[in-house]
Amino acid sequence: MERLVWWNGEFVKESEAKISIYDSALMFGDMIFEMTRSFNKKQFKLREHLERLYQSAKHIHLDIPITIDEMEQAVYDTIEANEHLFGDDDEHRIMIDISRGLLGIYEANVRGVKPGPNVIIADFPLRWTVSAMAHLFDSGINAVIPSQRNIPADLLEPKVKNRSRIHYLMANIEVSKMKGKDNWALLLDPDGYISEGTDDNFFIVKDGVIITPEGRNILRGISRDYIFELADQLDIPCVERNIEPYDVMFADEAFMTATPFCILPVTRFNHNPIADGKMGEITNLLLDTWSDNVGVDIAGQIKSYAKDADSNSPTPYEFKK
Numbered sequence: 001m002e003r004l005v006w007w008n009g010e011f012v013k014e015s016e017a018k019i020s021i022y023d024s025a026l027m028f029g030d031m032i033f034e035m036t037r038s039f040n041k042k043q044f045k046l047r048e049h050l051e052r053l054y055q056s057a058k059h060i061h062l063d064i065p066i067t068i069d070e071m072e073q074a075v076y077d078t079i080e081a082n083e084h085l086f087g088d089d090d091e092h093r094i095m096i097d098i099s100r101g102l103l104g105i106y107e108a109n110v111r112g113v114k115p116g117p118n119v120i121i122a123d124f125p126l127r128w129t130v131s132a133m134a135h136l137f138d139s140g141i142n143a144v145i146p147s148q149r150n151i152p153a154d155l156l157e158p159k160v161k162n163r164s165r166i167h168y169l170m171a172n173i174e175v176s177k178m179k180g181k182d183n184w185a186l187l188l189d190p191d192g193y194i195s196e197g198t199d200d201n202f203f204i205v206k207d208g209v210i211i212t213p214e215g216r217n218i219l220r221g222i223s224r225d226y227i228f229e230l231a232d233q234l235d236i237p238c239v240e241r242n243i244e245p246y247d248v249m250f251a252d253e254a255f256m257t258a259t260p261f262c263i264l265p266v267t268r269f270n271h272n273p274i275a276d277g278k279m280g281e282i283t284n285l286l287l288d289t290w291s292d293n294v295g296v297d298i299a300g301q302i303k304s305y306a307k308d309a310d311s312n313s314p315t316p317y318e319f320k321k
C-alpha cells in the first residue's frame with residue numbers, strides 16, 4: 001500500500017506524483033509551498049498556512065486554480081485517504097506545492113503534460129522530520145552565523161514561502177562543515193541584523209522580554225505568530241526589534257520556532273554558551289503552554305519517535321557529509 005497524493009484534483013500514488021522537466025519549478029525554482037502539522041491528528045493553524053500560501057501566490061502572480069476553501073477540503077480529503085497508513089501515534093505532515101506549470105516556450109512542443117499550474121498535496125508522517133531532533137530539547141542548538149546572508153525583501157521577498165532556496169542550503173552546508181554537532185545556521189540580513197534560520201524563526205529573551213527580529217527580511221512564521229499568542233496568554237512582553245549578534249551572545253535565553261518541532265532551545269551561539277548554556281525558563285514555559293494548549297507533549301512525542309529512528313540521521317537543517 002502506498003500513500004496517495006492529491007495531484008490536480010485526483011489521487012495518484014506518491015511514486016507517480018511527478019511534474020515535467022519543462023515545468024517552471026525546475027527551470028526557475030518557481031514554486032510556492034506550505035508545510036503543516038497536526039496535533040493528535042488535528043491540523044494546527046491550517047487556515048493560516050493556506051492564507052500565507054494564497055498570499056505567496058498573489059505575490060508571484062500565480063493564479064491557484066482552486067479556491068482556498070476547496071484547498072482546505074482537498075487537504076482533509078488527502079488526510080482521510082492516507083490515515084490508514086499512519087500509526088496511532090503518528091501526526092500528519094502536509095506538504096502543499098504549487099508550480100506555475102510548463103514554461104510557455106515548451107507548451108506547444110511538449111506532449112502529454114497538462115498545461116497550467118500544478119497543485120500537489122502530499123501527506124507524510126511528521127516523525128520523518130523531527131525524530132533526529134529529540135536530543136535538542138535537552139542539549140539545545142548551537143546557532144552559528146554563516147558567511148551566507150539572507151536575501152533581503154528588497155532583492156527577493158522572503159515573506160513568500162518559495163522553493164528558490166539555494167541560499168538556505170548553502171548556509172546549511174557551510175555550518176555542517178564546522179566543528180561539533182547540532183550547528184544550525186542563523187542568517188544575518190545585509191545590514192548585519194539577525195534575520196532567521198534556514199527553516200525557522202529566531203527569538204531571544206532578555207530581562208523578561210521575548211524579542212524577535214522585525215518581520216522584514218524573514219519568512220513570517222506561523223509558529224512565530226503563535227509565540228505572540230502564547231506570550232499574551234502568559235502575560236509576558238513580546239516585541240519585534242532589530243537584534244545584533246552581540247545581543248544574542250548576551251541574551252538570557254534563545255530559541256528557534258518552526259512548524260514541525262514548534263520550539264527548540266538555542267543554548268549556544270557561535271560555539272559559546274548563552275547564559276548558563278541550558279534551556280531557559282521562559283522557553284520552557286512557552287513549550288509547556290503550547291503543549292497544554294494542543295493536548296500533546298510536544299517534546300515527549302518527538303522523543304518517543306526518536307526511539308525507533310536511526311540516531312545518526314541528520315536533521316533537515318544539517319547537510320550529510
Ligand SMILES: Cc1ncc(COP(=O)(O)O)c(C=O)c1O
Binds near residue numbers: 218224259260
Ligand atoms: C525560511 C523559514 N523561516 C521560518 C520558518 C518557520 O515558519 P513556520 O513557523 O510557518 O513553520 C520556515 C518554515 O518553513 C522557513 O522556511
